[in-house]
Structures are given as structure tokens and as C-alpha cells.
Amino acid sequence: MHQKSINEGSTIEGPFWSEPVEVKRVETLGDYIRIVGATTHSRQHIDQLLSIDDLSKVRIRDHFLDFSAKAENVFLALETLRYKFASLFDPLLAMNTSKIDPLPHQIEATYGYILKLPRIRFLIADDPGAGKTIMAGLIIKELKLRGLAKRILIVVPGHLKDQWRRELKDRFQEHFTVVDRGFLDAHYAENVWQKENQVITSMDFAKREEILPTLKSVSWDLVIVDEAHKMAAYRYGDKIEKTDRYKLGEVLSSTSEHLLFLTATPHKGDPENFRLFLDLLMPGFFATAEMIEESLANKDNPLFIRRRKEDLRDFDGRPLFPPRHVKTIKFRLSEKEKRLYNALSEYVITQYNKALKSDKKRNVAFALLILQRRMASSTYALLKSLERRKKRLEELLDTGLERKELFFDIEEVEDYEEEERWSIEEKWEGLSVSENIEELKKEIRTIETLTQMAREILREENEIKLSELKKVVESLGNEKIIIFTESKDTLEYLYDKIRSWGYAVNYIHGGMRLEERVEAEKIFKNETQIMVATEAAGEGINLQFCNLMINYDIPWNPNRLEQRMGRIHRYGQQKEVYIFNLVAEDTREGQVLSKVLDKLEEIRKAYGSDKVFDVIGEIIYGRKLAQLVLEAAAGARSMEEILKEIDIKVDEEYIEKIKDALGESLATRFIDYTRIKEMAEKAKEYRLIPEYVEEFFKRAFQKAGGRFRVRRDGFIAVEFVPYEIRKIAEDIEFKNSFGIVLKSYPKITFDKEIAFRNPDAEFVSFGHPLFEALLEWVR
Incomplete structure (x- = not known):
């Protein structure tokens, strides 16, 4: 037999099976033929090399009309075939088979722009809160259902890995493996990128010197990069400076068929930086920055779409985002707090300057400023840090100043998950610049003095910021309030204090498992009035039912302030949002943050939109803001000099710069809501009717030997999934694509609308491992 006689879809027989x-x-493959397939009855996976001699022993099974089959089998086979080609009849199949209710702008971007491209190389640059994860999920699902993508890589900032994994699982039934250092160590000597088909990893892990070469050796059908603007390159004269993240972008671009970038801040006011960024999507497409401007002017732009927050509406034409009001509450430290602050500052600045003199200890210089951040959070947080520092310095004393060197990338650490x-x-709290035993003993004595001062303030219960917090909480009545802090120590302190005031309160922090955070969200929604939270709140949970936020401390990293606000000011929020920032105006870092918040309010009024609060770090003060706060805390520059740098003149020229930096010129002004509404309605007409899918499932599942029962509430409980079905899911390709099939499912539905109203119910449709395994069994 000749190899050409065997084609995909042929049924063959031979002594080998x-x-x-x-x-x-x-x-x-040279003198061999590779056959990949499955046995027709037991569905055993076959992957075999046959020689020319072997091939002569193989025959193609004759296909002829056979009318002896049972009617039930024919029905199931035809239904399976119908489902297999469902995407030909339902152009919005992913939308109809996912646990989502997409908005007009999400449908427009996904189906009106991106999926029309023969090869996706595209940037979604919508304003924050537009739901870029939903659009990415729809694209993943559509490409998979159409057989165009199997190997998918998602690259995100470190702290967003779990959020992406959970959203894709819960909303789209897509199972992704998080690849990080722990996963790598557990699969030593393996190329983990090749092992898994659906992977999420962090940008800063992937860019590492020892990791990047392993990524070069594999290819992907689809790569998605969140916060893609972090992959930046800059031109200085004739020289282009590429960051490590940009070099990662070059690797991803060269190893992917389809490439999707997501960011809310693509432009940053630097046209050449933007051109180099787009070069990652389509190298050489825009030779100059001027060509981008020309493309925008001609409304001929095939590489990106950007919609402004104020232009986004629901299907009824209502704005998606209510107004947001930000108020800064300034206070002055008490006399004892001021003495502690001055003594701490003297200690930190002395040690900081000493560290800067030694290149080997520059990291120690930054680490010392942690103590300043702790006091800016709360006296209690400072006390806990001082106690830990004292213990570590005493251990150092016992070892005779024998140190372990700590190397870290400060910017990279800022993107780590909170617990890490x-x-x-x-x-860092244990790092010291002391050169000898005497210096170390003196440093320990200083720490003891600072500790005593902090304890005295807490013993007298005279912390001014806590008093200000109580006033704000009392003024807000019985409304739900979320209170943010950077420090877990401060969280524990506030939880105890607020409870002692008689309020129902709970908390959420990065040390809790995702399931515990979701449970904390339910308790806050249904039982408590106040939630105290660290930055981890909102990563994978929904807080739109709360519209009042208090920032007990202000993050020195401005991106975090944006992220906090975005937790409650997002789609689904029904009320106007009020945010209160507590700032000590008589500390150096407090003066900087206070001035920045005042200036942002001035810019907001002149610009006419609260959108400036979404881009504080990337746009308004660029990357300088965190550095300015650090310099103020360390006394590295005069306050007059630092405040002068913050005091931007807000005139028409500056507002034009802000508009340019915000990518206003990139924005698509018009969204055809009528056309999109028609698309959504037509999709409902063409969708597979849930009752028909349910009827098919019941008949096929019983035929396979499965057991189920209809519950009193109308849901189906799958009590037993037969081995034949589960065995199909053991195939590595199936498992990588759809996940595992469980032995039982206590509550399932085939209706998307019902699944929406019942989050504890499994939505079974295309892409769900149970449904896909059953289809494969019938085939």
C-alpha cells in the first residue's frame, strides 16, 4: 500500500492493532510513515511509525452504506457531527458557550476587528476597566473552537497570574498551568513550555537570562501579553535602548502565529517609543512615527483599537462607569509621633547615606526605607518591623557579622505576588551596613529606643491617623466601606480597632488562598459593613457592590493607587464612587504625596475627566513619582527641589500633552451600537438551544453507562462518569486542551443564563471537559 492512500479520516486495519x-x-519521516489516531472501539491513542514493509500489511477499511445501525446510534452520531460544525453556523460561538455577558465594545473588538484578521497581530488599548480579559478569553475560545489554536501562552505581571487563571477557568472553562520557579523546579530537566499547551507565566520570570533561551526553542499558536506597554524600548539619537522586557517581546513575536497585546497606556506621549512597541506586533509595519499619525488621520489602522472610558456604553446606551470623587484628608502628627518620626528619619538617613557609599550595599539603602514606609502605614506596623529587625540584627551579632548577600531587582519585586x-x-528588614561588632551593637540600641517610643504611642492610644479614620467611618453611616493598607501588620491592627468600635468587619490579604478570598468577599457582601484589605483584594473577586474606599496609607508605587481605585470603580458599579486618602502633611514623604494628590485634582478639573486617576504612574509623573517619594523619605534632595518638580503648570499646553499621552488621538470615536445589538440578537437565534444540548447529553451519557438525576431545583447532578469517558480525558492532548473529567458533578446546567444566576453551578457546553469527552466517545 502507498502512503498517499492513507489520509486523515481513513479507517485502517493491520496486525499491529x-x-x-x-x-x-x-x-x-524519511523511510517511515507516522500514523496518529485512535482505535475505533476503545478509543486508545495510537502514535506509531511504520516502515514500507509494515505498510504493505495495512489495509484501508472499505466504506459502504450500512443500514443495520440502531436509530438511537444514528441520532447521536448525527447530533455529534452537528455540534462539531456548530462554529460554521454560529459566528459568535464562544460568546454563547461561555459564562459571560459581553458588552458592545467587547463584541466589536473581538468579532468586528480581531477575528476578521487572517493572522492576529493586534493591540487592544482601551481605557482601564473595559474588560480586556473578557476579550482575550473570547479570542482564545473562538480560535480553539475553530481549530486554529492549541498552544497558548499568556504573559502577565506577576501579581495577576492567579487572577487570569481563575477568570479563564470560571468564565470560559479554559484550564491554564501557571509556570513559575516552583513549577520549573518540579519538572527539572524538562522544557516546561513544550510540556504544557496552555500556560500563564509572569513577564519578569520569562525575561530572566536563564529562562528566555528556553522560550526561544518553542512556538505558540497564540500569545497574549497583559500590560504589554511594560515591554518598552527607547530611542536616544541613533541608538535604541531595549529593556529586558522588550527583548522578551521580540522572542514572543518571533515564536507566535497570533499575537495579542493588552494595555490601557500604550502611548505615554513618546511617538517613537510607541512605534517601537508596535514593531513587536508587526516588525517594520510603521517605518516612522509619522506614518502612524498618517494612518490615524486616514482612519486606516489595522494594528490596534482604543476606546475611551467615557465613550463606553451598555446595550441601552447608559455609561458603563459612574463618576468618581477623590478627597484627600490631611492631618498632622501628634507631638510624640513627630518625635518618633524624626528619630526614625535620623536613623534611616544616616544608614542610607552610609550604604550609598558602598556599591555592594546600594540594595541595603533601599531596604532601609521600608521602615519609613511602615511608619507611613501605622505605628503598629513600624513596631512590628522594628521588633523583627532587632531580632535579625541580634542573630547577625551571634554569627559575628557573617552575612548572606541579597540580590534583587526593586522594580521586579514591585510586581511580585503580595505574599512573596x-x-x-x-x-530586607535584617540588612545592615554596620562594619564591625561595635557599630552593630550601637545600631541595636538605636532600634531598642525607637521600639520603646512606638510602644508608648500605642499604649496611650494616641495615633492621630486612627482618630481621623474613625471620624471618616462615622460620617459615612451604614454604607459598605473598604479600607486599604499596604501592610499586613496594619491590617491586623485596624481589624482589631474597628471591631472594638462596634462595627461588623472582616479582612482579606495576599496570604489567603484564592478560595478564602472569594469566601471573604461573600462575607463582606452579605454580613459585614467594613472590609480591611491589602492590595490582593479584588484580584479575582468582585467588589462593585461597595462604592466607598478609604486609603489608610498611600502606596509609594502610584500604579498600586490606580489598582486600588479600579477595584470598585469598574463595570457593574451602580453608584458614584467616593475615595478618601489619609495623608500626614508634616512628613517629607507625606508632603510629596499630598502635593501629588492636589495636583491630580487640579489636572482632573482642567482635563474634565477623572480618568487621570487611572494613569498616575504611567502618564502624569512617569516613572519618577516613586523615586521622588523615596528621595524625600531618604532626605536625598531638598523638599523645595522635590516639590518644585511636582508643581506642574496646568495650562492648555499641558492638557494637550496629557491628551496625547493618554492616546486620545488613537481613540476610536464611534461605536455602532445598533449593528452590535443586531449581531448579538442574531447570535442568539443561531445558538445551540440549551434544551436540545441537554437532551443530547442525557441520551448519550446514559448510552455510555453514566448515571445522573434531575434535582428538585431543576439542575442535574451527575452521580457517576463511566471510565470510558474519563479514559478519553487521560489523553495528554485532551487534558492540555480541556482539563480533567471528574467522577461526578453535583450541579450542572446547559443554560448560560441560569449559570449566570447560580455561580455554584457548572455550565456544561463546548470546551467543558465532560461535554468534549462525551462528544469524542460518540464519534
Whole structure:
């Protein structure tokens, strides 16, 4: 037999197999033929090399009309075929088979722009809160259902890995493996990128010197990068300076068929930086920055779409985002707090300057400023840090100043998951610049003095900021309030204090498992009035039912302030949002933050939109803001000089710069809501009717030997999934694509609308492992 006689879809027989084999793929490999397929009855996976001699023993099974089959089998086979080609009849199949209710702008971007491209190389640059994860999920699902993507990589900032994994699982039934250092160590000597088909990893892990070469050796059908603007390059004269993240972008661009970038801040006011960024999507497409401007002017732009927050509406034409009001509450430290602050500052600045004199200890200089951040959070947080520092310095004393060097990238640590960042910061608390035993003993005595001062303030219960917090909480009545802090120590302190005031309160922090955070969200929604939270709140949970936020401390990293606001000021928020910032105006870092918040309010009024609060770090003060706060805390520059740098003149020229930096010129002004509404309605007409899918499932599942019952509430409880179905899911390709099939499912539905109203119910449709395994069994 000649190899050309065997084609995909052929059924072959031979002495090598105990039953006929349905061929899925045929390859010529030198003098051998590779046959990939499955046996027709037991569905055993076959992947075998046959020589020319072997091939002569193989025959193609004759296909002829056979009318002896049972009617039930024919029905199930035809239904399976109908489902297989469902995407040909339902152009919005992913939308109808996912646990989402997409908005007009999400449908427009996904189906009106991106999926029309023969090869996706595209940037979604909508304003914050537009739901870029939903659009990414729809694209993943559509490409998979159409057979165009199997290997998918998602690259995100470190702290967003779990959020992406959970959203894709819950909303789209897509199972992704998080690849990080722990996963790598557990699969030593393996190329983990090749092992898994659906992967989420962090940008700063992937860019590492030892990791990047392993990524170069694999290819992907689809790569998605969140906060893609972090992959930046800059031109200085004739020289282009590429960051490590940009070099990662070059690797991803060269190893992917489809490439999707997501960011809310693509432009940053630097046209050449933007051109180099777009070069990652389509190298050489825009030779100059001027060509981008020309493309925008001609409304001929195939690489990106940007919609402004104020232009986004629901299907009834209502704005998606209510107004947001930000108020800064300034206070002055008490006399004893001021004495503690001055004594701490003197200690930190002395040690900081000493550290800067030694290149080997520049990291120590930054680590010392952790103490300033702790006091800016709360006296209690400072006390806990001082106690830990004293203990670590005493251990250092016992070892005779034998140190372990700590190397870290400060910018990278800022993107770590919260618990990991806390762990590193606690290690920093033990760093010292003392050169000998006497210096170390003196440093320990200073720490003891500072500790006593902090304890005295807490013993007298005279912390001014806590008093200000109580006033704000009392003024807000019985409304739900979320209170943010950077420090877990401050969180524990506030939880105890607020409870002692008689309020129902709970908390959420990065040390809790995702399931515990989701449970905390339910308690806050249904039982408590106040939630105290660290930055981890909102990563994978919904807080739109709360519209009042208090920032007990202001993050020195401005991106975090944006992220906090975005937790409650997002789609689904029904009320106007009020945010209160507590700032000590008589500390150096407090003066900087106070001035920045005042200036942002001035810019907001002149610009006419609260959108400036979404881009504080990336746009308004660029990357300088965190550095300015650090310099103020360390006394590295005069306050007059630092405040002068913040005091931007807000005139028409500056507002034009802000508009340019915000990418106003990139924005698509018009969204055809009528056309999109028609698309959505037509999709409902063409969708597979849930009752028909349910009827097919019941008949096929019983035929396979499965057991289920209809519950009193109308849901179906799958009590037993037969081994034949579960065995299909053991195939590595199936598992990588759809996940595992469980032995039972206590509550399932085939209706998307019902699944929406009942989050504890599994939505079974295309892409769900149980449904896909059943379809494969019938085939």
C-alpha cells in the first residue's frame, strides 16, 4: 500500500492493532510513515511509525452504506457531527458557550476587528476597566473552537497570574498551568513550555537570562501579553535602548502565529517609543512615527483599537462607569509621633547615606526605607518591623557579622505576588551596613529606643491617623466601606480597632488562598459593613457592590493607587464612587504625596475627566513619582527641589500633552451600537438551544453507562462518569486542551443564563471537559 492512500479520516486495519484505527494525522519521516489516531472501539491513542514493509500489511477499511445501525446510534452520531460544525453556523460561538455577558465594545473588538484578521497581530488599548480579559478569553475560545489554536501562552505581571487563571477557568472553562520557579523546579530537566499547551507565566520570570533561551526553542499558536506597554524600548539619537522586557517581546513575536497585546497606556506621549512597541506586533509595519499619525488621520489602522472610558456604553446606551470623587484628608502628627518620626528619619538617613557609599550595599539603602514606609502605614506596623529587625540584627551579632548577600531587582519585586513581596521585605528588614561588632551593637540600641517610643504611642492610644479614620467611618453611616493598607501588620491592627468600635468587619490579604478570598468577599457582601484589605483584594473577586474606599496609607508605587481605585470603580458599579486618602502633611514623604494628590485634582478639573486617576504612574509623573517619594523619605534632595518638580503648570499646553499621552488621538470615536445589538440578537437565534444540548447529553451519557438525576431545583447532578469517558480525558492532548473529567458533578446546567444566576453551578457546553469527552466517545 502507498502512503498517499492513507489520509486523515481513513479507517485502517493491520496486525499491529487489535481493532481498526481511525487516522487523525499522517506524516512522512524519511523511510517511515507516522500514523496518529485512535482505535475505533476503545478509543486508545495510537502514535506509531511504520516502515514500507509494515505498510504493505495495512489495509484501508472499505466504506459502504450500512443500514443495520440502531436509530438511537444514528441520532447521536448525527447530533455529534452537528455540534462539531456548530462554529460554521454560529459566528459568535464562544460568546454563547461561555459564562459571560459581553458588552458592545467587547463584541466589536473581538468579532468586528480581531477575528476578521487572517493572522492576529493586534493591540487592544482601551481605557482601564473595559474588560480586556473578557476579550482575550473570547479570542482564545473562538480560535480553539475553530481549530486554529492549541498552544497558548499568556504573559502577565506577576501579581495577576492567579487572577487570569481563575477568570479563564470560571468564565470560559479554559484550564491554564501557571509556570513559575516552583513549577520549573518540579519538572527539572524538562522544557516546561513544550510540556504544557496552555500556560500563564509572569513577564519578569520569562525575561530572566536563564529562562528566555528556553522560550526561544518553542512556538505558540497564540500569545497574549497583559500590560504589554511594560515591554518598552527607547530611542536616544541613533541608538535604541531595549529593556529586558522588550527583548522578551521580540522572542514572543518571533515564536507566535497570533499575537495579542493588552494595555490601557500604550502611548505615554513618546511617538517613537510607541512605534517601537508596535514593531513587536508587526516588525517594520510603521517605518516612522509619522506614518502612524498618517494612518490615524486616514482612519486606516489595522494594528490596534482604543476606546475611551467615557465613550463606553451598555446595550441601552447608559455609561458603563459612574463618576468618581477623590478627597484627600490631611492631618498632622501628634507631638510624640513627630518625635518618633524624626528619630526614625535620623536613623534611616544616616544608614542610607552610609550604604550609598558602598556599591555592594546600594540594595541595603533601599531596604532601609521600608521602615519609613511602615511608619507611613501605622505605628503598629513600624513596631512590628522594628521588633523583627532587632531580632535579625541580634542573630547577625551571634554569627559575628557573617552575612548572606541579597540580590534583587526593586522594580521586579514591585510586581511580585503580595505574599512573596512581604517575605522579601521581611528579609530586607535584617540588612545592615554596620562594619564591625561595635557599630552593630550601637545600631541595636538605636532600634531598642525607637521600639520603646512606638510602644508608648500605642499604649496611650494616641495615633492621630486612627482618630481621623474613625471620624471618616462615622460620617459615612451604614454604607459598605473598604479600607486599604499596604501592610499586613496594619491590617491586623485596624481589624482589631474597628471591631472594638462596634462595627461588623472582616479582612482579606495576599496570604489567603484564592478560595478564602472569594469566601471573604461573600462575607463582606452579605454580613459585614467594613472590609480591611491589602492590595490582593479584588484580584479575582468582585467588589462593585461597595462604592466607598478609604486609603489608610498611600502606596509609594502610584500604579498600586490606580489598582486600588479600579477595584470598585469598574463595570457593574451602580453608584458614584467616593475615595478618601489619609495623608500626614508634616512628613517629607507625606508632603510629596499630598502635593501629588492636589495636583491630580487640579489636572482632573482642567482635563474634565477623572480618568487621570487611572494613569498616575504611567502618564502624569512617569516613572519618577516613586523615586521622588523615596528621595524625600531618604532626605536625598531638598523638599523645595522635590516639590518644585511636582508643581506642574496646568495650562492648555499641558492638557494637550496629557491628551496625547493618554492616546486620545488613537481613540476610536464611534461605536455602532445598533449593528452590535443586531449581531448579538442574531447570535442568539443561531445558538445551540440549551434544551436540545441537554437532551443530547442525557441520551448519550446514559448510552455510555453514566448515571445522573434531575434535582428538585431543576439542575442535574451527575452521580457517576463511566471510565470510558474519563479514559478519553487521560489523553495528554485532551487534558492540555480541556482539563480533567471528574467522577461526578453535583450541579450542572446547559443554560448560560441560569449559570449566570447560580455561580455554584457548572455550565456544561463546548470546551467543558465532560461535554468534549462525551462528544469524542460518540464519534
